[in-house]
Amino acid sequence: MFLRRHALVAVSAVAMLASSACGGGHSVGAIAAAAPSGDPVAGGTGRIVEMAEPRSLDPALISNSWANSPLLGNALYGTLMIDNIETGAIEYKMAENFFSTDGGKTFTLVLRDGLRFSDGSPLTAHSVKTAWEHVKDPATASPDIPQARLIDSSDVVDERTLRVNLVTPVPNFANAILQTSLNWIASPTTLAADQAHKDSDPVGAGPYTLEHWSRQDVISLTRNANYYDAPRPYLDRLEIRAIPDAEQRYNTVLSGGADFALEGIWQNLDKATNTGLQSSVAPLGGGTSLVLNNTKAPFDDPRARKALATALNLDMLNTAVYEGTGKIPAHLFDESSPFYKDIPLAQPNHDAAQRLLDELASEGAPLEFTLSLYPTGKSLGAAVQTQMSVFDNVKVEVRTIDLAQVGQNLGKKDYDVISSTVVFSDPEPRLWFGFHSTSSGNYSGIKDPQLDDALDRGRVAGNDAERTAAYEAVQKRLVELNPVIFYSRAAPGVIAGTQVGGIVQYGMGSVLPETLWIQK
The missing domain is CATH 3.10.105.10 (Dipeptide-binding Protein; Domain 3)
Structure with missing residues (x-):
């Protein structure tokens, strides 16, 4: 599940002139800084920059790609599954298994035993069914409705098992889940609430819970005591800010005003490498x-x-x-x-x-x-x-x-x-x-x-x-x-200070918050 680290090194002048296949002119000899070594350190606050502020904390409206607010979605709602961004292999998180025995026309989702939302209520197969139907509902206006519409129907088999019937066989349907908001399961109570309630008190099963959202400023999150994957998350708190301006985003990390930023601009990734920051790009x-x-x-x-x-x-x-x-x-x-x-x-x-x-x-x-x-x-x-x-x-x-x-x-x-x-x-x-x-x-x-x-x-x-x-x-x-x-190529990247460890991307450049830690 570890992110491929691209050194963003220079291509030679000869290669640049030879053909457009060379793929970009980064600074000669530049090498991205290494992450801290050793075991993860628990505690502290992660100051995170994303490229866009969400219009809502409804998971169906938070796009699960690097250019939006994916770390926030992962933090509040957790992940059913992720992929190894280099090999494409599926790794299960809150899901225990997801398989088909008929060539991809139907799938069986099996959840981990004992999953609970942050309010203590159980996360069940019915919760997943409700969440996916919410994404599929045209009234929700989710950007992920094309993927949700691949689902014809779903049936709850038991508390942990959901049978999913697709419109047409899609053997690799797991990718449609992990690349979108289908990967994020909110409490049915949250999904049934009005928009104001979703934005002020969302209940998920992710590693963090919402403390406060000051629009156009900061989203403050604190550890979820009911998160299934102890001792994760390592950080006690997250402070997430959206900075759409590329230069300001880069300078905020460079000056130490933030520990970590999702990045989508090639120039910023190149500058980060040349100034001793960590920088990585997911190979899409x-x-x-x-x-x-x-x-x-x-x-x-x-x-x-x-x-x-x-x-x-x-x-x-x-x-x-x-x-x-x-x-x-x-x-x-x-x-x-x-x-x-x-x-x-x-x-x-x-x-x-x-x-x-x-x-x-x-x-x-x-x-x-x-x-x-x-x-x-x-x-x-x-x-x-x-x-x-x-x-x-x-x-x-x-x-x-x-x-x-x-x-x-x-x-x-x-x-x-x-x-x-x-x-x-x-x-x-x-x-x-x-x-x-x-x-x-x-x-x-x-x-x-x-x-x-x-x-x-x-x-x-x-x-x-x-x-x-x-x-x-x-x-x-x-x-x-x-x-x-x-x-x-798209630039689904991250830049970070040298003190940040545990950077893991999956899917469309989405970042896991529970693995992040900061060397003290």
Whole structure:
């Protein structure tokens, strides 16, 4: 369950020039500081920084990914299971087992004996059923409703056992749980309460309980005496603050104003390494991409998609957007993944791109498109425009959209090109959600029978060989179709002072609070 530690060291100048496969330009000789050695030390207060403040303490509304408030969710509600972020192996926490005997159509969840919520009431199979139905309820408006909708129904067998019936076989459904708020079980009493009660007195079975939440300031937590995994948690208290501003977040840790921060900005991770802080990044596949709207002109034409994919130099984008610190996705899967194949994503080829642009123009359809970006995306927009300005028969406009518009824009596909992400540790279920023609999360709108078939085979495959073959086909088809252009790996990272031990990530860069400790 231990986090892979990336040293964030420099790549050579020769490798940087050779191809966009090099994955980023970190400072020469820089090595991340080591964590403290020895046994965990009990006691003390952990001062934690997350990237976003939750809109509610309802677990269904706290996203379980690095860019949101995952440590808070883990602290209040605990975890049913986690994965080894390097191998993908499942490790059970509050769950004792989760298995299927029919190829993933039904699962049996077995809970540990004696689990109790922080108020002393028992955590049972009925508690899990209630929590999952809460996520699935459209009225809850959980961001994890796509994963919850994979569940058709569930039946309580006994106090510790829940039988789960899926809509379609998903042998790796455990990933849909541990990567989302399905991993967090609140008391049925809490879930039945109004929003104000959920936010002021949430009851979970995690390592900590809420002491006080001062909005836009601090969330104070104290040890849960009923937590199942004694002697954890090691820290007596947590003080969690949200700092969305990247520079302020980094400086807070550097100056000693916080012990630990979740981080998602490559520049901050690079700076942390160079200043003697701990810094680590979870190795996820996919990344941040330019999503090409395949449902209308001009990108319903595969030649237009290929032209843009081969026209852009990702090294130059990395320099403009991330000051050269980003990791460029040369392949769909990270090299640490068992599904990695040497199937390169689109490579820059000026002549090939110009030929395609000329061909489109000769047919009366020169490539013209608008790039829709958030206010923080100005450097990306300018970089794309600059690169495309050296080509004939292409015109690029940039439109700034508010963050509040994003859901509407994506849902209605009101864009030619927009920036979005498809990131995953295990490919299931997020790769299917990102590219299957029937998925509401398929923002490119790609509709390809061969791709659908490969994604379906990967979802229901009964063994590793079948999964590997299916995802090799997915990789090949995505390279052929270019529905999106991945320009940066996501940066699901952490930075911490050298006194912080026990840093463990799982899933989508989520962090376990119960293992953290501070050397005195």
